[in-house]
Amino acid sequence: MAIIVQKFGGTSVATPEKILAAARKAIRAQKENNQVVMVVSAMGHSTDELIELARQITDRPPAREMDMLLSTGEQVSVALMAMAIHALGSHAVSLTGAQIGIRTDATHTKARIKSISTRRMQQLLDAGNIVIAAGFQGIDEDLNITTLGRGGSDTTAVALAAVLRAEACEIYTDVDGVYTTDPRLLPEARRVPRISYDEMLELASLGSGVMHNRSIEFGKKYGVAIHVRNSQSDAPGTMIVAEPESRDVAVCGAALIKDEARVSVTGVPDVPGTSLDIFSRIAARNVTVDMIVQDVGEGGKADISFTVPKNELQLTLEAVQDSIRVFGTGTVTHDLNVAKVSVVGLGMARQTGVAERMFRTLADQQINIQMITTSEIKISALVSRDHAQAALRAVHEAFQLEKAPPARAEPESSAVNAADPSDAADVVTRLQGIDMEELFIDDIALDETQARITIKEAPDAPGIAARVFEEVAAAGIFVDMIVQSHGGAGRASLSFTVPQSRLQKALNVAQRIASEMACAQVTSCPRVAKLSVSGVGLRSHTSVAIRMFRALSEAGINLELISTSEVRVNVIVDGSQGPRALDCLQTAFADVLR
Ligand code: ADP
Ligand code: ASP
Ligand code: MG
Numbered sequence: 161m162a163i164i165v166q167k168f169g170g171t172s173v174a175t176p177e178k179i180l181a182a183a184r185k186a187i188r189a190q191k192e193n194n195q196v197v198m199v200v201s202a203m204g205h206s207t208d209e210l211i212e213l214a215r216q217i218t219d220r221p222p223a224r225e226m227d228m229l230l231s232t233g234e235q236v237s238v239a240l241m242a243m244a245i246h247a248l249g250s251h252a253v254s255l256t257g258a259q260i261g262i263r264t265d266a267t268h269t270k271a272r273i274k275s276i277s278t279r280r281m282q283q284l285l286d287a288g289n290i291v292i293a294a295g296f297q298g299i300d301e302d303l304n305i306t307t308l309g310r311g312g313s314d315t316t317a318v319a320l321a322a323v324l325r326a327e328a329c330e331i332y333t334d335v336d337g338v339y340t341t342d343p344r345l346l347p348e349a350r351r352v353p354r355i356s357y358d359e360m361l362e363l364a365s366l367g368s369g370v371m372h373n374r375s376i377e378f379g380k381k382y383g384v385a386i387h388v389r390n391s392q393s394d395a396p397g398t399m400i401v402a403e404p405e406s407r408d409v410a411v412c413g414a415a416l417i418k419d420e421a422r423v424s425v426t427g428v429p430d431v432p433g434t435s436l437d438i439f440s441r442i443a444a445r446n447v448t449v450d451m452i453v454q455d456v457g458e459g460g461k462a463d464i465s466f467t468v469p470k471n472e473l474q475l476t477l478e479a480v481q482d483s484i485r486v487f488g489t490g491t492v493t494h495d496l497n498v499a500k501v502s503v504v505g506l507g508m509a510r511q512t513g514v515a516e517r518m519f520r521t522l523a524d525q526q527i528n529i530q531m532i533t534t535s536e537i538k539i540s541a542l543v544s545r546d547h548a549q550a551a552l553r554a555v556h557e558a559f560q561l562e563k564a565p566p567a568r569a570e571p572e573s574s575a576v577n578a579a580d581p582s583d584a585a586d587v588v589t590r591l592q593g594i595d596m597e598e599l600f601i602d603d604i605a606l607d608e609t610q611a612r613i614t615i616k617e618a619p620d621a622p623g624i625a626a627r628v629f630e631e632v633a634a635a636g637i638f639v640d641m642i643v644q645s646h647g648g649a650g651r652a653s654l655s656f657t658v659p660q661s662r663l664q665k666a667l668n669v670a671q672r673i674a675s676e677m678a679c680a681q682v683t684s685c686p687r688v689a690k691l692s693v694s695g696v697g698l699r700s701h702t703s704v705a706i707r708m709f710r711a712l713s714e715a716g717i718n719l720e721l722i723s724t725s726e727v728r729v730n731v732i733v734d735g736s737q738g739p740r741a742l743d744c745l746q747t748a749f750a751d752v753l754r
Pocket of ligand 3: 369
């Protein structure tokens, strides 16, 4: 008999009526000859209310006690759900994370799942019960209760679907599926019938709160097709699978994050080991960093900027202060009034002019871009928080996200071509004995075909990036990595890489633009080496960037540019160091390369 996992989010179990409605859906699936596991979140806003209660007691609650507190939300809802199913005449048993045997590490408030036992669930299912699992929680080696991070019930659901080799994993929520952007922010957003794991991973970690990003890591790693649907209707929803909706369009979605802060560290030594020192201190505090931008050094000093979640700013500043103390030089500043706007799409890896269109759109709205980072499938721009909504709307419109991609999109029914369960079973077997959320690296690559150009001391004003990339694109040059740092003092520095054969042409463009902007200078490196480490969920595994920094720093190799995404961390080093750097990385990741 097939197993179906159905997850119900907070709003979908917010009232007794909604709990009964969810119970009916599960009973219906069971009557259709399936074994059903429900994963349930805490009712409505009860997790927020528990957090607020804790805050009224203390500013710094011990993380262990926070988990003890937060896990109670889900315990309430699973019990009520089991009662609802009994009341409707079927059998159900509710289980906490500990009772299921969801083992996690001990990182309270953002624990990672190590293993899940299926024995008790399977026995209960075989005896005719609907199993009701508490989402978001687990238990560590010492039997302490842990939680997986806000929104973590999605991750519980997909992880259960993986280990149970479920035929379907249905995520019931309060919208009709995954949209091109948050439909509450932009009513013109369009529901997509299908989206790829890689795109959803990026969107989820760049602000699309509809799915917990780590649930998508599980989906990708274990081949679980994830079906996002509205709990109040039978609308078709969205399938999250390997294939995107369209390979022809550059951008499939846009996202916005307003609760991050920018941190800039200026005047630190431009020597191997500087990034390592800063980011390993931050990682030791379990803070996830994004938009790392390191400015090509000058006069022996480097500037590094990045973003962190606002609620982790204090911890981050402490870490950076420790580094500055060790370096004996450097200053740290931060800005809370920022927002990150991103566009994502598998198609952009093969098209020119995508970055240019995004920058032009923002420039036309008179919105200044403070920082830029790109990866193969996403572009992020940091803007003032006051412009967040306008920036999102403009970008959504510029890429015509409200319109379905032309022709080749297949009919909706084919979207339900779930991953083949036998493939999933193979993966589960292959990954047995490895912690479920263990780091997973599948490739380490060296690209020696690129050159770097940097425009320094450009005015920090709207339209500069748009102008540069418009002219570079007009010359038919494909730009790979783009990094713009936060200038401070009204100045910005913009670096990008192009194929070596196009360096002269791109340099001419850069020099012409620079000479028009009186104070800008252009530097370049005719041969750089780009090293990429690819895998699953690299941004949440902060240890990947650190391992790269450590390996390169120990070999005395200096980093020129860095870019991070969910699926890849890229670094640019001097061209002469390519093969040696590759060697170092292969050794450093030997134990996690699968
Ligand atoms: P649940 O409680 O069911 O887990 P969440 O609040 O976590 O629900 O997620 C659903 C919400 O995610 C929606 O109400 C919507 O406002 C928001 N959201 C953000 N980005 C997107 C997106 N790209 N597509 C759909 N919903 C999104
Ligand atoms: N109840 C938890 C939260 O609000 C987990 C979840 O809903 O996914 O974050
Ligand atoms: Mg959620």
